[in-house]
Amino acid sequence: MNNVLFRKVRKLCYLLLLIAGITHAQTRTVTGRVIDEKGDPIPGATIQIKGTNSGTAAGADGTFKVNAADNATTLIISYVGYPRQEISIAGKTNVTVVLQANSTQLTDVVVVGYGTVRKKDLTGAVASIQAKDFNKGTFTAPDQLVQGKVAGVQIVSNSGQPGAATTVRIRGNAALTGTGQPLYVVDGVPLDGRSARPSVNVPELGNIPGGNALNFINPFDIASVDVLKDASATAIYGSRAAYGVVLITTKRGQIGEPKLDIGASVGVSNIMRRIDVLDGAQYRQALQKWDLGTTNDKGANVDALDAILRTAVTQNYNVGVSGGTENAKYRVSGGMLDQQGIVKNSDFKKYSFGLNAGFKFLRSKRLGIDVNMIANQYQENIPPISNDAGFSNSLIGQALQWNPTEALYNDDGTLNIKQGSSAVNPVAMLQVYHDKTKVTTILASVSPYFKITNDLEYRMQYSVNYSSGNRRTSVEGGINLNTFGINVNPPSGLGWANIGNTELTTQQFTHTLTYNKALTTNLHLNALIGYEYMKFQNKGAYMNGLGPAQPGGFGNYGLDITNYIQYSNAAGRVITSFADPISELQSYFGRVNLNLKDRYLLTGTLRSDGSTKFGRNNRYGYFPSFAVAWNISNESFFTKGFVTNLKLRGGWGRTGNQEFPAGGSQARNSFLPNGVLSKTSNENDDLKWQSDKQYNIGLDFSIIHDRITGAVDYFNKTTSDLLYPTVAIQPAASQSTITWKNLDGQIINKGFEVMVNASIVQGKDFSWDLGVNATFLKNNVSRMSAPIYTGQLNGQGVSGTLVEIINNGLPINGFYTRTYGGMDKDGQSIYPNGDSLSYQGNPNPTRLLGITTTLAYKKLTLTANMNGAFGHKIYNNTFNTVVNLSNLRAARNIAVAVLDAPIQEALSNRVTSSSRFIENGNYMKMANVTLSYTIGDIGNVIKGMNVYFTGQNLFVLTKFKGFDPEVNVDKSSGTPGADAKTGISTSGGVPSAGIEYQPYPSARTFTLGVNFSL
Helix, strand or coil, X not given: CHHHHHHXXXXXXXXXXXXXXXXXXXXXXXXXXXXXXXCCECCCCEEEECCCCCEEECCCCCEEEEEEECCCCEEEEEECCEEEEEEECCCCCEEEEXXXXXXXXXXXXXXXXXXXXXXXXXXXXXXXXXXXXXXXXXXXXXXXXXXXXXXXXXXXXCCCCCCECEEEEECCCCXXXXXXXXXXXXXXXXXXXXXXXXXXXXXXCEECCCECCCXXXXXXHEEEEEEECCHHHHHHHHHHCCCCEEXXXXXXXXXXXXXXXXXXXXXXXXXXXXXXXXXHHHHHHHHHHCCCCCCCCCCXXXXXXXXXXXXXXXEEEEEEEEEEECCEEEEXXXXXXXXXXXXCCXXXXXXXEEEEEEXXXXXXXXXEEEEEEEEEEEEEECCCCCCCCCCCCCHHHHHHHCCCXXXXXXXXXCECCCCCCCCCCHHHHHHHEEEEEEEEEEEEEEEEEEECCCCEEEEEEEEEEEEEEEEEEEECCCCCCXXXXXXXXXXXXXXXXXXXXXXXXXXXXXXXXXXXXXXXXXXXXXXXXXXXEEEXXXXXXXXXEECCCCCCCCCCCCCCHHHHHHHCCHHHCEEEEEEXXXXXXXXXXXXXXXXXXXXXEEEEEEEEEEECXXXXXXXXXXXXXXXXEEEHHHCCCCCCCXXXXXXXXXXXXXXXXXXXXXXXXXXXXXXXXXXXXXXXXXXXXXXXXXXXXXXXXXXXXXXXXXXXXXXXXXXXXXXXXXXXXXXXXXXXXXXXXXXXXXXXXXXXXXXXXXXXXXXXXXXXXXXXXXXXXXXXXXXXXXXXXXXXXXXXXXXXXXXXXXXXXXXXXXXXXXXXXXXXXXXCCCCCECCCCCCCCEXXXXXXXXXXXXXXXXEEECCEEEEEEEEEEECCEEEEHHHHHCCCHHHHHHCCCCEHHHHCCCCCCCCCCCCCCCHHHEEECCEEEEEEEEEEEEEEEXXXXXXXXXXXXXXXXXXXXXXXXXXXXXXCCCCCCCCCCECCCCCCECCCCCCCCCEECCCCCCEEEEEEEEEXXX
């Protein structure tokens, strides 16, 4: 009995030992390292055991360790920007994986409209920038990540204020109305292009510059930016693609255990460049030079600009959690940016949340769903710096003009407010002005799809983009601004307050059917058909008022006066609200890509857009394109020697523009105060799309075993059927009635683009890469029936003057003013042609240049980016009216350049607009330099630690005398007028270009940061 029991126990023990042995034998540890063709590690590369959901990610030094079953034979290695590779591990416990980046020229995919195509099938002019190539530093919006990186693309900051808007021009300027900005598409969702941040026009101060519509996107979450430049690439977006398309793709989850990515940085900023005005000693010298006595010498020595500036601190923190399996990937992220402006009382705070998830269902995994969401709120404190204030009413102008011999504070410590004087104390202005905004945005989409066959996929996407903005602006009484009674009964003014709210909603439904198959061994087909519906809504309300007509106005109760705006004077209170007509866009589109023998490529697209914005006779527009390419290097007669890759491309297409107000083709009325109904626009049943036709010829090449790659493109784009608001001629009208029409004129942009990337040194420990892109542009206007004027100046002696013209034979926005011929012996300006106006220069750059270089030595990497623009002019409105000589008579400051002029200008010299203030705009800027060190893994917890030090806006090489030649102050504001004969509008929203007017100065920033994973 006992022997039987003993034998059974012994057998059981043998069985357990056998199972344990088998289990042990079924698993093994595989180690390895992932490197690029230079031998550098690729941290973060994904390693997956084929046929399973098991995997890991490479560490900072490229090494990895994974537990694999004994019968596992293959690892799948992938990383963004490299082709996926399968590596055999049969009988191996250690492998080295080399990912060949240059080979992606033929095997990688490129993001295009409504999907991707293989790079070797690409026929259009498309530039793709991956996250590793983005500009380094602290940015509030994604457009700044690619500044100077793409040939044919100019990106200009409109202001140095944190969160300020940028001007983006792809292949030249062609905007007669609207912004002229490209269409931005985020994860397949086209953006509205507008910001929900309410605008404000403060009496006497004017319009405050707008914010960046892309501020709601966290740059930390962006994986790539693809720029579609020619019509064969952009026509798939039809009526919204006239100015190019920028596709933004956010980061996705990777297969593997949950991974936590962390980024943190802190930075300090100071003014990059100053406008030189007189200090106290120089001011006294100037008074003596112009025989003005000592009355205006107040005995002090102050720097008013320095008094409103500061060393600003920026903090930026981001986290991202990602992981999943082949059937369920996810990424969740959060970010906080707190950026102080270099002007006191200005800052930008942003809180971001992102979610990307993808799931596959059914045993076949043919059913899936992708979910994306961006939730963001940013808050701003905005200083009193406007686009169109008088010469003394904007903060920067006030600081530049302040008498440097006069103290900013009285002896008792109170602010020196000069009641009855036009000189405004900038420190006091900062104290009484309050402008706070809050914009909340949610961009969400859900996209289910079903793979009907291995080659045929149906996808639906529904998205909603909701944004709301709130703005509270107030000016306390007591400051010497002549603003609706603020300077009445000094020193106790009345004050002014404004509350604004706006709400934007865009909904999108998109259905696509994609077919992707190798029909034969020599013919590959990629085809797409789709339907899309979009709905746009915009509404808002404003209320503002003047303080009660009593001493002290609103008074001082320890609250911002917007919190008791109901206390304002009823007679001066204004309440407005609006709801733009709902506009709808219905579209049908299709695209076919054919690849024959990897040598002959054909792409054709067609989109039909129907919009409620246009007249009933032209609701639909049709936007075709086609392109061909020839892979010469794949021909049998081509011998791969010095040249290893050569592809010739050519294409033509037509796109459109619908960037004008909703309801612009309809008869509309506005409700004015006191029960008045006023007609604001007339009906035009024949209004149609603005048309942009473009053809492109390009050559892609690589030489010396792909160590040098590049592309050369020639483009020619003609913009016609120009959308424009003409103004009805009517006597003594209280409000203009606008009729939108298509003008006969044309705007032509043509030029060359060159892009070259070279791996100059490819050593084991040392490497050096260099990238250069250059663009040569020519812009011309033709067939206009009458000229259009814009470019409004502001300031003493020139307010309301227009110095830009859109006319035949000239570049768009050409400077058009008096010819300046120097000074005569009496110090009076010479105008050879009198007050006759003539063309004086081109504000549009004719040459763009971007340079990027990276030097790496072991774990140390230095990256530098420069960008520049040449061949253009800038009108220095600041020197014209803010720091000119006439200030001396009114105890205000002047520019050093005036004091040092070789010929003494007379105080009686007339202040007016002329070519005297048109300067050479050429510049080359060191945009950012980053020195980084890869520490690698620390223990078993911290993975891939990298520390870096970045400098932004380090220096600029230029002869321009303003703060920054990279400038585009919006000078298009003004009430539309009309030519008495033609009825053509003379301003009222026509964009300007190349005018500088007392802007928020640009900042030089130094940032110390760290990135690592857990």
